[in-house]
Amino acid sequence: MKPFRLLVSVCLVALTVLLTPAFIAPAAAQASLLNIVKKDNQTEDKAATDQSSDELRRQAEADLDEVRQKLEENAALQPADAAAAADKEERQRLLDIQLYFRNEKLWRLNDLAALKNTASTPVDTLPSVKALGEKPPYSALRVDALRDELDTQQDHLQSLQNSVQMREAEKQFLSERLRKANEEVRLTSDKAAHEKTEANRRNQEIAELKKQAAEVELAASAADQDYLQAQISSVRQRIEEMKHIVARVLPAQALSESNLNEIRNTLRTAQDKASTEVDQVAARHAKRLAERQRLLAASKNGNDASRLAFIDQALRADSMALEGLRTLQLLEQFHADAWEQRILLLAADSTAEVRQSALNALRQIAASLNTKDKKDNRWQQIAINQENLRAIIADLEARTTSLMQGGSAQIAAEKEVLSLYRNALTIYDRIAQLARRINQETARWIGDFTGAENNESALAGLRLNDLWQTAKRVAYSVWNYELFTVEDISQADGQKITISYGITVGKSIGAIFLFGLGYWLFARITKRILALLVERGNVNAQVASVTRRWLMISVSVLLAVSILNLARIPLTVFTFVGGALAIGVGFGTQTIIKNFISGIILLFERKVRVGDIVVIGDVTGTVTNVDLRATTVKAFDGTEALIPNSNVLENQVINWTYSDPRLRREIGLQIEYGAPVRDAANIIMECAQAHGQVLKSPAPEVYFDGFADSGLDIAMTFWIELGAHTNGRRIDSDLRFMIEKRLAAAGINIPFPTRDVNLRAASPLPVTMATAQSAQESKKSDAGQDTDPQKKHDAPAAKAKQR
Incomplete structure (x- = not known):
């Protein structure tokens, strides 16, 4: 847990360092910006700038x-x-x-x-x-x-x-x-x-x-x-x-009586204007409807058809204009209502309840303008009508231009229809402008008077909303906070052009996220593919593991470079860090770098591979892993040795399975003098041929190796193939069991060591015959001597004299 806690602590410190400028800088800038911008530049700097x-x-x-x-x-x-x-x-x-x-x-x-x-x-x-x-x-x-x-x-x-x-x-x-x-x-x-x-x-x-x-x-x-x-x-x-x-x-704004009169007159004038426009368009619309009915009843000639087409276009334009004007009337009413609520908020004699009610009314007005209810699609329809009007006007302008080039008599009618649609579009533009104005004003007024509320629940909601907005602004500022800037300077047209690459928090987090995602995806893919190769392609599991590890290292490097290029983070940003690491850590990482490079060489040369049986120094065993720093060798007794890659590369290595996994082994034995040597050789050869792990090619061979002191020396050589499931010592034991059994069955003995003892004396040796009684007396005397400590101590000396 200690490394995890240390990592968390480092992350918290780094986050604090990053966030501190984001919070302090805006306040400091706001407090001192006016003083800074009002300071005059130094005379020498200004003169140099002007000269340049x-x-x-x-x-x-x-x-x-x-x-x-x-x-x-x-x-x-x-x-x-x-x-x-x-x-x-x-x-x-x-x-x-x-x-x-x-x-x-x-x-x-x-x-x-x-x-x-x-x-x-x-x-x-x-x-x-x-x-x-x-x-x-x-x-x-x-x-x-x-x-x-x-x-x-x-x-x-x-x-x-x-x-x-x-x-x-x-x-x-x-x-x-x-x-x-x-x-x-x-x-x-x-x-x-x-x-x-x-x-x-x-x-x-x-x-x-x-x-x-x-x-x-x-x-x-x-x-x-x-x-x-x-x-x-x-x-x-x-x-x-x-x-x-x-x-x-x-905080010191107020509305005088003249201001109130001015506001109300302005609002009343706007409402009257909208009502007048509605009446005018409605009257025009009614006249055209009557004319259309009259023309449909008459239907005398072709001119009536062109006139009917014109009236249909005009009626459509008037309908859209009427719809827009009625919406404009509604907005003017909203605007007037919003101003009435603001007047109540600014009135000196307004109570807390009145101000609270006025604020709630302002919020309702703002909500009605920004509704997302699918049933109330009035404002969405306004935007749709605007787009439709623009498309119709563009089509009419193109048609009018073509008619003017052709000299058609319908130009006047087309121009009139175009004018009607343009007037309708103007009405919708006024609607959008007034809606933006009301939204802007209501947002201002609600923000101005939020602190004047006395209703605790409303205050809590407003404060929560303010806190949420502040949190969003802070998060946005932190996300776009520029950690540092990298400049790329190029020469163009005799002057230096500086191109700045800003490295922000968001860009860094995005690059880390993309790297993690790409690494995770490639790890899953390589794991699945190598598992299939091990299962179906007879690929060694250890080889697959080492291959995957090196693939992940290569992909990590490529992925990092690609993401940095995609995020437009130049590699030059790591120049200083790389230099510092090279100076500060270079001497301490000599051995690690040495072993790392040695591991790369071993991987590409493939002199030592996973599964090889090697002798490295005093270690003999099977290579189980070739890692970044060390090679793992599992000895035949089950112990594992971690050998640095540099030692493997620099020292002598005996690889029993480098080019040929076959190994020659030898078993020696003796038979007694007088035994049939040829029959014994045939029996030993049959035992070797009968063993399943003894190779047929090269074939085993039996040699009459010499005449020894106790018997006749016979040697057998045979070949086995080394592998994960091959134990040479076990094969030797199996063959010895088989040979001993077959030789015994054939009556061929394996001799004991024999020695001839020759005694040479100058005179005959004396021989004494002792009776049973004298032997018992001798034992008693020996027992009595043992009970006396002094005699026991002197006994060895006495015996030595007798000798």
Whole structure:
């Protein structure tokens, strides 16, 4: 459990380090951004920047003049053949591209210089800020106008940020195209240097122009991105200043009597306008219906048919317009109701219950505009009608254009129908705009007055919703938090282009997830395939295990590189980490790296494989595993030895099964002198041939090996095939049992060792005959001597003297 706890602790610390900037940075930025943006740049830095900008513009103007001169020279060329003419057209196209993008670059440089040189307008001088006045209470209408302008600035900032992201992706694409153009220039230059022909020279010139066009386009994109970044900086400064003003005036907003009259008059005017439009369209619709009935009753000539077709189109347009106007009336009523609730919230004499009721009403209005109920599909139908109207208008515009080209008399009718559909589309656009406005206002007002509620349950719900929104924002900021940035610098059109690759938390988590998923899938697939090979393909299980392990290592490397490339995480981000590891861990991992490389060599050379019977040093046994660091050898006594791969590679290794698993063994025995040697040899040969694990080829052989002291030496050699289920010692034992039994049955004895003892003495040896009585007396005397300790101690000496 200790390693697991350590891993959890490290992950928690890393998560804390990652999340701390996400929470602290926004608050610190909000508190100090105004002070930072209001500080003037140092005079020397500004002068250097201005000088650099002037030099860039002058260089851009010089490059533009050079391209124009090349265009004139190319126009004056007279091609000698069709190939030269094609090359001239290609040069013209590439020079036109250069001219266009050099103009773009110069314009962007001028815009950037103008933006930097133009002093930003102080936010206090804006009309929307001036209209607020200097002292509270502030008009709620003026506060709304300031917040509208703030929303506009935020939308503008989002649009600029999206443009910067597009430019960044474009720069990466253009950098790749520039790389290919440089490669083409190199190839054409080499070819032109080896084969100096006019065609190769023109190809080299075209390749150079393509490279220059790619450089100019990349430089123009970079200049455009610099201009967008400058705009973003300016807009961000303005947004932060406006946010501080809104935060200051928002708690002190109020509605005066004149404001109330203005609001109610505006809302009443909008409702009256919608009602008037409904009446006008309804009256027109009724007239056309009457005319249609009259024409259907008359049906005199073909002109009536064209008029009927026109009326049908007009009636359809009026129906859609009427439907939209009635929805617009409903929205105007919602808008008026929402304002009435806000008036109650801002009223000084409103009680807590009144404010709570007003907030609930605002939520109901917001919910009715954002309903997802399938039965109430009013707003979905509005979107469908908008798309239908756009399709109809596009069709009518195309038809009107074709009629105008053909001089048809139906142009006036088609134009009138087109005008009716355009008016209907305008109504639906007004509906969408008003719906967005009501949604925006209700969301603002609910947020402004959420803290004023006294209803505890409602407060809990609102706080929970706020907490959920905050959690989503924090999660989004953490997911997109940029851990670090890798910059790729390339040279284009005489200037350095920097392409940034941001490594975010989300990108890192996604890469880890994809790696884990891919590793898991490949592990399952390889496990299944190798299991089938072991079951049906007679592949050794240990060989399959080692193969799978090395396959997983190779796949892990390939998978990591592929996912990093897919996530656009360059391998250069690991340069520092790799250097630090090489310095800090290099000396400590010499042996591991040495054994690892040795393992790779063993795997590819296949000198020692799983299942081989080897002798390595003092270890003899079967190879059961070739791992990254060590080779496992299982000895015949069951013990397992882990031998470092470097030892296997550097020391002498005896591999009994390297090229041939067959092994020759030998059994020796003796028979007594006088026994039939030839019969004994035949019996021994028959025993070897009868054993199932003795190979028939090479055949066993029996040798009369010599004359020994006790008998006649006979040796038998035979061959066995080494394997997992072959035990040479057991085979030797089986053969000895068989030989002993067959020789005994044939009456051939295996001799005992015999010795002849020869006694040589100068005189005859004395022989004494002892009686039974003298023997008993001798025993008693010996027993008496044993009871005396002194005698027992002196007995060995006495015996020694007698000898």
